[in-house]
Amino acid sequence: MLTWGSKYLFGLSGFALVGAIIYGLVTGGDPVGVISAGYKGGVGDHLGYAILLAASMSALSLAVTTIITRDGDAEEMAARAGVAGVPAVSPPATGSVWGIVTAFGVSALIIGVAVNQVFLYLGIAVLFVTGLNWVVLAWSDRATGDPAVNEVIRRRVLGPVEIPMIGMLIIAIIAIAMAQIFLTVSKEGAVVAGAIATIFVFGGAVILSKVDVKRNVMSGLVVFGAVAVLVGGIVGAARGPRDFEHHEEDHSEEGIGAVEVGE
Numbered sequence: 367m368l369t370w371g372s373k374y375l376f377g378l379s380g381f382a383l384v385g386a387i388i389y390g391l392v393t394g395g396d397p398v399g400v401i402s403a404g405y406k407g408g409v410g411d412h413l414g415y416a417i418l419l420a421a422s423m424s425a426l427s428l429a430v431t432t433i434i435t436r437d438g439d440a441e442e443m444a445a446r447a448g449v450a451g452v453p454a455v456s457p458p459a460t461g462s463v464w465g466i467v468t469a470f471g472v473s474a475l476i477i478g479v480a481v482n483q484v485f486l487y488l489g490i491a492v493l494f495v496t497g498l499n500w501v502v503l504a505w506s507d508r509a510t511g512d513p514a515v516n517e518v519i520r521r522r523v524l525g526p527v528e529i530p531m532i533g534m535l536i537i538a539i540i541a542i543a544m545a546q547i548f549l550t551v552s553k554e555g556a557v558v559a560g561a562i563a564t565i566f567v568f569g570g571a572v573i574l575s576k577v578d579v580k581r582n583v584m585s586g587l588v589v590f591g592a593v594a595v596l597v598g599g600i601v602g603a604a605r606g607p608r609d610f611e612h613h614e615e616d617h618s619e620e621g622i623g624a625v626e627v628g629e
Contacts, residue, residue, distance in 0.1 A: 368433065369432055369433060371429075371432040372429040372430075372432040372433045375425045375426070375428050375429035375432060376425075376426070376429045378421075378425040379421075379422045379423075379425035379426040379429060380422075382418050382419070382421040382422035382425060383418075383419070383422040385418045386400075386415050386418035386419045386422060387400050387401065389410065389411070389414050389415055389418055390409045390410040390411075390415045391410065392410070393410030393411040393414065393415070394408070394410045394411075395407070395408050395409045395410030395411075395415070396408045396409075400415070403419060462500065462503055464496050464499055464500040464503070467492065467495075467496045468493065468496050468500075470492060471489045471490075471492030471493040471496055472489065472493070473489070474486070474488050474489030474492060475489035475490070475493070476489075477489075477600055481600065482546070484542055484546075485542070485600070488538065488539065488542055491535060491538065492535065495531050495532065495535055498524075498531075499524065499528065502520060502523055502524050503520060506519045506520035506523065539595070539596060540563075540595055542599060543595040543596045543598060543599025543600075543602075544559070544560075544563060544595060544599065545599070546598075546599040546600070546602035547559050547595075547598045547599055547602045548560070548602075549602060550601075550602035550605045551602070559598075563595070
C-alpha cells in the first residue's frame with residue numbers, strides 16, 4: 367500500500383522523467399535515445415537532461431524508502447519490530463548554525479552565477495559540507511534519549527573529517543576573497559591589504575592565546591573576519607581586475623637592422 371509521502375515522491379519522479387524526455391526532444395535528441403537514456407541515440411542537451419533524469423531517479427529511490435519505512439510511522443515500525451510500545455523521542459537538544467551557513471552557500475552560488483565563477487564552486491563546496499554536517503546532526507540528535515550520548519555519537523562519526531573539511535573551507539574562502547582583492551586594487555593597495563590581513567590573523571591568534579576568551583566570542587570574531595574578507599572579495603570580483611602593464615620586447619625593423627649591422 368502506498369503511503370502519503372511515497373505518493374508525492376512518485377508524482378515528482380514522474381514529472382521529472384517526463385520533463386527529461388520533453389527537454390531531450392526539444393533540444394534535438396533522438397526519441398529512442400531520449401527514452402533509453404542515451405543508450406541508442408542522442409539525448410539533446412546533456413546537462414539539462416542529466417539533471418532532470420537524476421532528479422527523477424532520486425525521487426523514485428526516496429519513494430521506495432518511504433514505503434519500506436512506512437513514512438517513519440512510529441506505531442507501524444514498533445509493530446514490525448515486535449515491541450509493545452513506542453519509545454519516547456526526545457526533541458533536538460543541540461542548537462544548529464548550519465541554517466546560516468546554508469544561506470551563505472546559496473548566496474555564494476548566486477554571486478558566482480552573476481559575478482565570478484569561482485564563487486559558484488565555493489558555494490557548492492559550502493553546501494556539501496553543510497549538508498553532511500546537518501544530516502549527521504539531525505540523525506545523532508535522535509539516536510538515543512540522552513543528549514550527552516548523542517553528542518558523543520556525532521563526534522565519533524564526524525570527528526575525523528569535520529575539522530579538516532571546515533578548516534580547508536575557511537582557507538579556501540579567505541584565499542579566494544584575498545585573491546580578488548589583490549587583483550582589483552593597485553600594487554600599493556595590495557601590499558596594504560596583505561599587511562592588514564596578516565596583522566589581523568596573527569595578531570588575533572596571539573591575543574586569543576594569551577587571553578581567556580569565551581568560545582562564543584571567539585567564534586563571533588572569526589565569523590566577522592571571514593565575512594569582512596568575503597565582502598571585500600565580492601566587491602573586488604564585481605569591479606574586475608585592474609589593468610596590468612605588459613612589457614613587450616622591441617621587435618621593430620630598427621631593432622632588427624641594428625642586430626644585422628652588429629653581426
